Amino acid sequence: MKIVDVRTEPMDEPAVTLPWRDGLPRRPTSEPQGFLVIETDDGVVGRAHTTKLVSVQALVEAQFSDELVGRDPLARELLWQRIWEINRLEYMPTTVVGLVDIALWDIAGQSAGLPVHRLMGGYRDRIPAYASTVTFGSVEEYLDVADQCLALGYTAIKLHAWGDARRDAELSQALRDHVGPTVDLMFDGSAGWDLADAVYVGRALAEARYLWYEEPMKEYSIGSYRRLGAAVDVPLLVAEVAEGAHWTVADFISQTNATYVRTSAGFKGGLTGALRVAHLADSFQLRAEVHGGGLPNEHLCMAIPNTTYYESLVVSNPVRADPRLDSNADLVAPDSPGLGWRLPG
Template identity: 55%
Template sequence: MKITHVECWSVLVPAVEPTFAWRKGLQGGFPGGERGVLRIGTDEGACGVAFAGRPGSADQLRELVDRVLRDELTGQDPLNREWLWHRMWEVDRIEELPLPLFGIVDTALWDLAARLYGVPLWQLLGGFRTELPAYASTTTFGSVQEFLDVADQCVALGYHAVKVHAWGDAKADARLALALREHLGPDIDLMYDGSAGFDLPSALYVGDALSDAGFLWYEEPMLEFSVSAYAELAKRVRVPLLVAETSDGAHMNSADFIRAGAATFGVRASAGLRGGVTGSLRTAHVADAFGVRAEVHGMDLPNQHLCMALSNTTYYESLVTSNPVRRESIIGPDGLLHAPTGPGVGLPPGLDYPAELQPYIATHH
């Protein structure tokens, strides 16, 4: 079996309504517009697809396919995923690929293989579970009181835990953390995501409050370039750190965080930001060797499959963007994500993207 065609097309997705905010300094909401879909086909009819959901991805992916990927992939055996993942690192050496596009070929090849064998991707990956608790991952709301109200709604809707993306103000965020714990009591897991908004002194200030409030993890408070800064933070706060979400280098970079003692809870895995499915598998295996977690980041369909395949992930991340809260449709009243059942990743193999997938494409990226 050989790859015979590599193509890209665009899917027009709507903006998320109502719009929502992140911390000060970050663009809010998910704007509408074109997104890119990569399709890899073979001489035996097998095909695989992967979706690039970031704004601007359609043009970026189309140019990359036409200039590099079609020539690189045509004639290759699509089941040689390790070899082709290595080739993408060689391409990256010259191209400096955008991080969300680095793993897109790998994800499409895993989709192709799972479709070929007629199984969901998570089963092809080995399969560890068929359901996983979901946590409500909030966007940024306007006040402490509104966050408390949103958290109450999330718990009432069945979510097993709540993660907050707050304002990026160390003192205000620390007050929010303490208020959430006092309000919800000791039995609900709480997490905090700093979205790389702090320097080390501010990260220490917030980390002390999260420690006192018994948060499960403290995620990405600083830009993920200085492993030593994270190692220093880990030494000086009790709350465990979840790191390496957006840093380039997949499992190699994750290994440095872990070895430095900076990943005291674990590291992030995701098809979109950690080198596709292969990069996420390698990341999770490295983390497992050190006895820490590999928490799957984000709500993409490939990440749902990773949630079912990785033994050392704890929760599925379910984004909450509105007040009143709307529970994600794939999460049941019991707060559980259940394993996908269709072959492959679950995106259509051709141009006909049904209406029920439009909210997924718009809101999950």
């Protein structure tokens, strides 16, 4: 089997802007979304979704076609290394680096007649989801959203709040008081603070017994996370968007006291990079929590033992049930060969 074509396909869906913390832009991406497509001479077609379609098309023309056409699509490790070599000469956004790898896993699964998670390891066939909020307007609205999420079967809730350390600390403790001690709660700072404010919120989260504290500061400074870990008792979840896949995660593990690291197909160089991160974390008895939704990450959740929840985004009030989840708010393993992209028509 050989690769015969590399191309992009647009999707006729508008960009969506979601409300996050204060200070972040409120405009959609300027690029359309779509798929990187890799086709083989056996007629098997692998896909990877991207929100950077214009940038990816430019890479297809400049690099990907020449590098991939004529290659064995099952040589994922070789081709994963080759993409990193291209990235050395022609920088790609982190979310673009892993697209070829994701499409190649899709081809491998289809060729084997198996869902990708079975090829990667097949650890579980379902996983509970947590409700991951966008930013709402008031404490009262967050508490109302939390009640709706619990009624839908969620047993865990993660806050994306306002980016104001005092208000966010008060919200975090109010949510704990409201839902009681048995609901897992998490907090995502969306890289909004410096060390002083991160410590302030972290101490409030520790008092409220939060499961984890995620990305309170930009991840350029590992030393700042080391200082944060020494100052707060809440478990830290680190290396969400830091570039460099498992290489950078290794430094976070060795230089901080984090309990969790982030892994994902989108930010860790595809599924191959995400697996590297998960296995690295496992060797240190750490959890590798899967960041974000989407089909590649659904498969990843099913394949690795050291992740706790699937991230299910709650984008509206009233809260709408996530169609990917069952009545218990569990994500059930995809069963289609490959990744199982749900294509229009």
